[in-house]
Amino acid sequence: xxxxxxxxxxxxxxxxxxxxxxxxxxxxxxxxxxxxxxxxxxxxxxxxxxxxxxxxxxxxxxxxxxxxxxxxxxxxxxxxxxxxxxxxxxxxxxxxxxxxxxxxxxxxxxxxxxxxxxxxxxxxxxxxxxxxxxxxxxxxxxxxxxxxxxxxxxxxxxxxxxxxxxxxxxxxxxxxxxxxxxxxxxxxxxxxxxxxxxxxxxxxxxxxxxxxxxxxxxxxxxxxxxxxxxxxxxxxxxxxxxxxxxxxxxxxxxxxxxxxxxxxxxxxxxxxxxxxxxxxxxxxxxxxxxxxxxxxxxxxxxxxxxxxxxxxxxxxxxxxxxxxxxxxxxxxxxxxxxxxxxxxxxxxxxxxxxxxxxxxxxxxxxxxxxxxxxxxxxxxxxxxxxxxxxxxxxxxxxx
Amino acid sequence: xxxxxxxxxxxxxxxxxxxxxxxxxxxxxxxxxxxxxxxxxxxxxxxxxxxxxxxxxxxxxxxxxxxxxxxxxxxxxxxxxxxxxxxxxxxxxxxxxxxxxxxxxxxxxxxxxxxxxxxxxxxxxxxxxxxxxxxxxxxxxxxxxxxxxxxxxxxxxxxxxxxxxxxxxxxxx
Numbered sequence: 219x220x221x222x223x224x225x226x227x228x229x230x231x232x233x234x235x236x237x238x239x240x241x242x243x244x245x246x247x248x249x250x251x252x253x254x255x256x257x258x259x260x261x262x263x264x265x266x267x268x269x270x271x272x273x274x275x276x277x278x279x280x281x282x283x284x285x286x287x288x289x290x291x292x293x294x295x296x297x298x299x300x301x302x303x304x305x306x307x308x309x310x311x312x313x314x315x316x317x318x319x320x321x322x323x324x325x326x327x328x329x330x331x332x333x334x335x336x337x338x339x340x341x342x343x344x345x346x347x348x349x350x351x352x353x354x355x356x357x358x359x360x361x362x363x364x365x366x367x368x369x370x371x372x373x374x375x376x377x378x379x380x381x382x383x384x385x386x387x388x389x390x391x392x393x394x395x396x397x398x399x400x401x402x403x404x405x406x407x408x409x410x411x412x413x414x415x416x417x418x419x420x421x422x423x424x425x426x427x428x429x430x431x432x433x434x435x436x437x438x439x440x441x442x443x444x445x446x447x448x449x450x451x452x453x454x455x456x457x458x459x460x461x462x463x464x465x466x467x468x469x470x471x472x473x474x475x476x477x478x479x480x481x482x483x484x485x486x487x488x489x490x491x492x493x494x495x496x497x498x499x500x501x502x503x504x505x506x507x508x509x510x511x512x513x514x515x516x517x518x519x520x521x522x523x524x525x526x527x528x529x530x531x532x533x534x535x536x537x538x539x540x541x542x543x544x545x546x547x548x549x550x551x552x553x554x555x556x557x558x559x560x561x562x563x564x565x566x567x568x569x570x571x572x573x574x575x576x577x578x579x580x581x582x583x584x585x586x587x588x589x590x591x592x593x594x595x596x597x598x599x600x601x602x603x604x605x606x607x608x609x610x611x612x613x614x615x616x617x
Numbered sequence: 618x619x620x621x622x623x624x625x626x627x628x629x630x631x632x633x634x635x636x637x638x639x640x641x642x643x644x645x646x647x648x649x650x651x652x653x654x655x656x657x658x659x660x661x662x663x664x665x666x667x668x669x670x671x672x673x674x675x676x677x678x679x680x681x682x683x684x685x686x687x688x689x690x691x692x693x694x695x696x697x698x699x700x701x702x703x704x705x706x707x708x709x710x711x712x713x714x715x716x717x718x719x720x721x722x723x724x725x726x727x728x729x730x731x732x733x734x735x736x737x738x739x740x741x742x743x744x745x746x747x748x749x750x751x752x753x754x755x756x757x758x759x760x761x762x763x764x765x766x767x768x769x770x771x772x773x774x775x776x777x778x779x780x781x782x783x784x785x786x787x788x789x790x
Contacts, residue, residue: 283747284746284747284748287749291733291758292757327644456721456722548644549643550644551688551690551701562675562690564677564688566679574679575677575679577675577678583725584722587725591721
């Protein structure tokens, strides 16, 4: 169909129409390249975005990564299997327990190591606690990006309690090296479970408070609704997983789909984006999935606590192999649900002390790759909303 | 209908008109595909309505004696099954076809494999390094990789046999 087939309003000829189109296109002709990052506070680390802008609209966004590259995979080839665990801490430094967990479970599957039920339960407990801590960072700093100071401080206060609990558990506040191949680095300290129990009634009212303070704030909703929409099929094509995929309305969670470490015995729901204030898969949905996931994690923590309080103490290091000098040969891709999505390890053992090859498939790496599809047409200010809602941690992107 | 890995291999072999080998004892089903058939195989796995491997999870490069292996990990929610495809590449500048147009998720993974192993992906629309600097020399994850002592006159800490050797002086001009 061309302009000649349309009934034009009186006074508008096709020639005038083309003239007007040419005039608009000449306005859109000038583009400017803007470098966002690598030291921009809203990029959550050292991410550089090359934005091609047309006025205030983004035409093209190219992420440049690698500023935090630490040769994780090369270093691992020079470390013995258990020595790799502290390095996994530094992948996603907001959720070190979940990284330990993923790597260790893969290695245990490769070497046919079985751990006791109590160790499994402790692992689930600490991983879920760390998930809450990680989502608190994600949600808090997201508010900060949008311009809300108070919720950030308010949530970091709650996170501080969790970090203190981890500090007492294993001596680390951020990098734990707690979950080892075949066991744990320390048994639970006396009275620690009681303190975790006390954390739950302290934390439970924080979520409704957060919702009234930030989530359903008019300005916050206006900034997020219908912005940066990632539909389900786009998310799947680009390998986006975790809360970002669930925000697009896909109920996909590896804890349910491929349960590990006894997750099939816990009761919890998978929160998905419903397009509450806008389109399904917009920034608000991804944000809200994280808020609701914290509630579900608290449910898992409660169940794990119930079980641990009934269990007899046992040796948490019983299944740790005496030596890694000779290990079974094999290769394996193992994935777990970390806080940002699917954390996969492709590990190859040639029977020696050191991994022959260890590849880490980081969830943030894949989440970031979808950006070039979503960003055209966004305002520069909305770019900040998009990056924050993807919740990327650059330690994991660059490895 | 449930598919086993043998069914998938048979279906692929019939489609590609060539014999595919299967590694029997792998914990994740693994099919070895010749490089020239990779695109046809990926297309079939992705768009066959019975298989529908729509997730590309990971692409891993591995250096083996006398060549390289590229392992592509796919997942199908329809079959709830994970599948590894292995492609072999040889030579000083090994090349395999790119599957970025079939699986957009492969884009950054392929760039990473190129960055780390120097394996070229024929037909990739944005074939650049991704983690290392654009003008970095060598491919770090190759087993015979020697890190440079200096990069743009900046000393690089190198891990050499026998301990850490930290160059403290700049190269004289």
